[in-house]
Amino acid sequence: MTDTLALLPAGIDTYRQPVVYMHEDCHICRAEGFAAQTRVRIDLRDRWVIATLNVVGRAGWLTADSAALSVSAWSALLARPGDRARFSHPEPALSTSRIRAKAYGERLSEADFASIIGDTLEHRLTDLELAAFITACAGERLADAETVALTRAMQAAGETLDWGGRTVLDKHCVGGLPGNRTTPLVVAIVAAAGELIPKTSSRAITSPAGTADTMEVMAPVTLDERALRRVVEAEGGCVIWGGALNLSPADDHFIQIERPLNFDSTGQMVASVLSKKAAAGSTHVLIDIPVGATAKVRSAEAADALVARFLQVSAPIGLRLAVHLSDGSAPVGRGIGPALEASDVLAVLRREADAPNDLREKALDLAGKLLDLAPGSVPGTGHARAVEMLDSGSAEAKFLAICSAQGGFTEPARAPHRVEIPAQSDGTISSIDNRVIARIAKLAGAPRQKVAGVQLVAQVGDRVCKGQPLYEIHAASPGEAAWARSYAERHADVFLIAEGPR
Structure with a gap:
C-alpha cells in the first residue's frame, strides 16, 4: 500500500502534542508535499490523530518506509509495532x-x-x-x-461528574505562592466535619509542586471516575489528580501556551478555574487569592478585578462562590517541593509542636470559610468547627482514611543531598522573593524529583546573624544540589535583610 508506512514507537515524550517523525526520503513525504511542521493526519484501523511532522535526515535510526510516533501519538492510536498506518493532509481547521x-x-x-x-x-x-x-x-x-x-x-468539551443533587464543597487557590499546601488539610478538615469534598487537583506546570504532586508523595492520585466515587462515598473526600478524569480537557492545552507567553488574562484564568469546578460537580466553591509583590496577583487593584470576574461568571454557570484574599507576601509553610510540603501537611495534622503555624492558620481560615458556605451552616461558626476537627485528631484520622482508600499511605522520603544557604549579614528578614525561592526549588529538581526543593529555616520577621542558615536546598543528586546552589549564590537577595539592631 503506497500510502501507508510501518509504525515505530519513538519513545519521545512531547506531552499532549502528537508528533510524527518521517525520513526525508520517504515517498509519502515527497508525494504529499509534507515538510517539517506540516500537520499530518494518521489513520490506523478505526482511530486517527493529527500530528506535527518532524523530518529526520540520513541519521540511520529511521528508514524511508517507516514512521516513528511520539508517546502521545502512539497512545492515541493504540498502535502496535509493525502496524501500518495511512497518512494524508487533514481538513483545514474551521475555527x-x-x-x-x-x-x-x-x-x-x-x-x-x-x-x-x-x-x-x-x-x-x-x-x-x-x-x-x-x-x-x-x-x-x-x-x-x-x-x-x-x-x-x-x-x-469533557465529562461532568454528577453527585445526585448533593452539596459538593470545593476550594481553589489561584497560585503563585510557594509552599501554601492547604488543600490536603482543608479536605481532611471538611470531610471530618461531615461535608462532601471530592477534590481534583493539578500537577505543577511551572511551580515546584502542585497539589497532586504533593499528595502523590503520601498516596496514589491517578484514579479513574469509578475509583474516585468509591473513595468519596466511603470517606466523604479525596485529593486526586484531575488529569485522568477528562474534566475541561482543553484547559491543559491552553495552559501549555499561556505559561511561556506569561500573559495575565483575568478572563482566561476564571474560565480555566470555574470550568473545572463545574465539571467536577462542585456546588459551593471558595477561591483563595494570595496578593503580594512577588505573587501571581501583585496588587489590590488586580485582586479586585479578579474577584469581580469570578463573581460575575460563577452565578450564570450555577456555582455559589466566595473569595478569600490572603497574604501573598512570602511562602506559606517551611517546605517548597512535593515531599517537603507533604511533611508540613503531616506536621499540622499530627499537631506537632514545631508544625508551621502559618500553614495551620491559613488552612483553618479556608476550611472555616468553606464550612460557613455550606447550606444549613450557622454563619461564623465554621472556623471553630475547623479547629475542633484539627485539634481533636479527627482531621488526621480522616486524612489517613482517605489515603488508605486511594491506595495506601506512605511517609514522605528525605533528600540525600542538602546544602545550607547562610545569611550574608546581621539583621531582620523583611521579605522573601516568592519567584526566586521557587526557582531555586525547581533547579534542585522539584517537582520531578519528589524529595527535592527548599526547606525554609528562617521566615519574615526573624532576627538572623551573618552565617546563620536561611534555608536548605534539598536534592536527589549532587549535580542538582550544586546547580541550585550556584543560582542561589547569585541571588542572595532572595531574603531581604534589614541590617542593624532591632
Whole structure:
C-alpha cells in the first residue's frame, strides 16, 4: 500500500502534542508535499490523530518506509509495532476564522468557543494558532459574557461528574505562592466535619509542586471516575489528580501556551478555574487569592478585578462562590517541593509542636470559610468547627482514611543531598522573593524529583546573624544540589535583610 508506512514507537515524550517523525526520503513525504511542521493526519484501523511532522535526515535510526510516533501519538492510536498506518493532509481547521475574528476585536459566542476547543482537542490547530487565540483573549479582551461562554464551552468539551443533587464543597487557590499546601488539610478538615469534598487537583506546570504532586508523595492520585466515587462515598473526600478524569480537557492545552507567553488574562484564568469546578460537580466553591509583590496577583487593584470576574461568571454557570484574599507576601509553610510540603501537611495534622503555624492558620481560615458556605451552616461558626476537627485528631484520622482508600499511605522520603544557604549579614528578614525561592526549588529538581526543593529555616520577621542558615536546598543528586546552589549564590537577595539592631 503506497500510502501507508510501518509504525515505530519513538519513545519521545512531547506531552499532549502528537508528533510524527518521517525520513526525508520517504515517498509519502515527497508525494504529499509534507515538510517539517506540516500537520499530518494518521489513520490506523478505526482511530486517527493529527500530528506535527518532524523530518529526520540520513541519521540511520529511521528508514524511508517507516514512521516513528511520539508517546502521545502512539497512545492515541493504540498502535502496535509493525502496524501500518495511512497518512494524508487533514481538513483545514474551521475555527481559524473565529480566531482571526477575535484578533480583530469581535465578540465570540459559546458556539465559536466550542469550535475552537473542538479543533484544539483534535490537534487541528498549531501552537502558533493557539498562541494567536490566547493572545487575542489576553488582558481584558474577554467580556463577562464571553468569559461565561468560554467557561461553558470548556466544561462541555469533557465529562461532568454528577453527585445526585448533593452539596459538593470545593476550594481553589489561584497560585503563585510557594509552599501554601492547604488543600490536603482543608479536605481532611471538611470531610471530618461531615461535608462532601471530592477534590481534583493539578500537577505543577511551572511551580515546584502542585497539589497532586504533593499528595502523590503520601498516596496514589491517578484514579479513574469509578475509583474516585468509591473513595468519596466511603470517606466523604479525596485529593486526586484531575488529569485522568477528562474534566475541561482543553484547559491543559491552553495552559501549555499561556505559561511561556506569561500573559495575565483575568478572563482566561476564571474560565480555566470555574470550568473545572463545574465539571467536577462542585456546588459551593471558595477561591483563595494570595496578593503580594512577588505573587501571581501583585496588587489590590488586580485582586479586585479578579474577584469581580469570578463573581460575575460563577452565578450564570450555577456555582455559589466566595473569595478569600490572603497574604501573598512570602511562602506559606517551611517546605517548597512535593515531599517537603507533604511533611508540613503531616506536621499540622499530627499537631506537632514545631508544625508551621502559618500553614495551620491559613488552612483553618479556608476550611472555616468553606464550612460557613455550606447550606444549613450557622454563619461564623465554621472556623471553630475547623479547629475542633484539627485539634481533636479527627482531621488526621480522616486524612489517613482517605489515603488508605486511594491506595495506601506512605511517609514522605528525605533528600540525600542538602546544602545550607547562610545569611550574608546581621539583621531582620523583611521579605522573601516568592519567584526566586521557587526557582531555586525547581533547579534542585522539584517537582520531578519528589524529595527535592527548599526547606525554609528562617521566615519574615526573624532576627538572623551573618552565617546563620536561611534555608536548605534539598536534592536527589549532587549535580542538582550544586546547580541550585550556584543560582542561589547569585541571588542572595532572595531574603531581604534589614541590617542593624532591632
